[in-house]
Each structure stands twice: as structure tokens, then as C-alpha cells.
Amino acid sequence: MRLKEQFSIRNIGGEYMMVSQSGSGLDYTRVVTLNHTAAFLVESVIQKDFTEEDLIDLLVEKYDVARDVAAKDVQALVGTLLKEGLVEKQE
Amino acid sequence: MEVRTINNTLFFAEVAEQLALGHAVRMRARGNSMLPFIRDGRDVLVLEKPGKDSFRRGRLVLARLLLARPEEDRYVIHRVVKVQGDRLWLRGDGNLKVYERCSRAEVLAEVTEVVRSGRRPSVERSIRQGSWRWNAYRFLWPSHPFLRRVGLALYRRLNKK
Numbered sequence: 628m629r630l631k632e633q634f635s636i637r638n639i640g641g642e643y644m645m646v647s648q649s650g651s652g653l654d655y656t657r658v659v660t661l662n663h664t665a666a667f668l669v670e671s672v673i674q675k676d677f678t679e680e681d682l683i684d685l686l687v688e689k690y691d692v693a694r695d696v697a698a699k700d701v702q703a704l705v706g707t708l709l710k711e712g713l714v715e716k717q718e
Numbered sequence: 719m720e721v722r723t724i725n726n727t728l729f730f731a732e733v734a735e736q737l738a739l740g741h742a743v744r745m746r747a748r749g750n751s752m753l754p755f756i757r758d759g760r761d762v763l764v765l766e767k768p769g770k771d772s773f774r775r776g777r778l779v780l781a782r783l784l785l786a787r788p789e790e791d792r793y794v795i796h797r798v799v800k801v802q803g804d805r806l807w808l809r810g811d812g813n814l815k816v817y818e819r820c821s822r823a824e825v826l827a828e829v830t831e832v833v834r835s836g837r838r839p840s841v842e843r844s845i846r847q848g849s850w851r852w853n854a855y856r857f858l859w860p861s862h863p864f865l866r867r868v869g870l871a872l873y874r875r876l877n878k879k
Contacts, residue, residue, distance in 0.1 A: 639728050639732050653741050653743055
């Protein structure tokens with residue numbers, strides 16, 4: 628899968644926000660707040676094709692967590708991103 | 719989708735940073751001081767870094783009004799009504815007698831486009847600075863406080879649900 632638009636991850640007052648970027652502008656009318664881990668994952672896959680496995684690998688590598696714990700977090704994040712229409716699945 | 723509001727100081731610091739990088743910024747309008755042109759929570763504003771032409775009568779600008787302490791600074795998006803050297807007088811279209819005074823350095827951005835939403839949420843109309851619709855809102859809306867009061871009363875009556 629891949630992020631549908633170009634996003635910029637911004638830290639505003641200690642909170643991470645995913646702001647969509649189009650052409651020469653940033654759109655703050657619709658932002659998604661992320662926690663620290665989610666921000667790290669999304670930032671790692673900006674403009675890249677990725678799978679859930681890739682995200683799990685990233686988490687395990689960076690935070691040294693058990694694979695099944697990481698898998699749960701990743702599923703939750705991907706679920707949210709899909710629901711909000713921020714990523715698209717490719718065949 | 720959940721709607722959240724970010725603290726003004728943090729938000730506009732972020733906006734200023736993006737503008738400095740040369741990015742345009744889209745944000746949702748808040749407040750009633752620019753009625754009837756800009757409606758609270760409904761319309762979207764496109765902000766760009768101010769240019770030489772931003773400091774002219776009739777332009778809409780975002781200004782940071784400096785108060786005693788930085789965390790108390792007020793941010794307004796109002797119309798330039800008078801320019802005198804470095805000093806600008808601003809007034810919201812929806813305000814009767816309140817003016818703000820600021821220097822050019824306090825102007826963070828110019829509003830170059832207002833995206834007005836229609837009665838149905840899917841219908842939007844983009845009004846660019848200088849277009850005839852933009853000028854209609856600028857020139858047909860009275861400046862005199864009494865006429866404004868009447869205009870606002872009519873506006874509210876027509877838009878009552």
C-alpha cells in the first residue's frame with residue numbers, strides 16, 4: 628500500500644500531526660493527529676510502497692518490542708489510515 | 719471525524735514557519751468579525767506570505783497584535799482600511815467601530831483566496847483576491863457603522879435556520 632497524498636508530519640505543541648501537502652501548500656483544515664510511534668511509521672513510508680510487514684519490521688527494529696505486540700499496533704494504525712482514506716491498497 | 723482546535727499561539731507559530739518556507743497554508747476560518755464575507759467554521763482561507771501589494775487598502779491580512787506578553791498576543795484576519803507609512807489600520811467587515819493598528823512587521827500573511835462553502839457541504843466556491851466576487855464583497859458592503867449594523871441584522875435574519 629501507499630499513502631494517497633503527500634503528507635508532512637508536523638510536531639505542533641508536542642503533538643504529531645499529519646498534514647496533507649498539495650502543490651505549494653499545506654492543508655490544516657483536515658489533519659490527523661498521531662502518537663509518537665505512528666508518526667515515526669508514517670514518516671518512514673512517505674512516498675514509498677509498503678506492507679504491514681514492513682511497518683512491523685520498522686517497529687521491532689526501532690523499539691525492540693515483541694513482534695506480536697508490534698503487529699497489533701500496526702494493524703490498528705493501518706486500520707485507521709484505511710478508514711480515513713489516507714492510504715490505498717495496490718494489487 | 720473529530721474536530722479539534724489547536725491553541726492559537728501554537729497554530730500561528732506553525733503557520734508562520736510554513737509561510738517562511740514559501741508554502742501556502744489552508745485553514746478554517748474562526749470568528750464572526752469578517753461577516754458576511756467569511757463565516758465562522760464554514761469557510762476556508764488560503765494564506766500566503768505577504769508581498770509588497772499586501773499592504774494596500776482592501777487587502778485581507780493576518781496580523782499578530784503584540785500585547786504585553788507574547789502568550790497574550792491576538793491574531794486577527796481583517797481588512798486593511800488605511801495605510802500610513804509603516805502603520806496599518808485594520809477592521810473586520812463584521813465590526814462596526816473597532817479598528818486595530820499594527821505595523822507592517824506584524825503582518826504574517828495575506829489571505830489570497832476564500833473558499834466559501836454552499837448550503838450543501840459539497841458545493842464550494844473559491845473566491846480569489848481581486849476577482850469580481852471578491853470586489854463585490856469589498857465594495858458593496860458598507861463602511862458606515864450604522865449601515866453595517868443594518869446589513870448584519872439583515873444577514874442574520876436571512877440566514878436564520
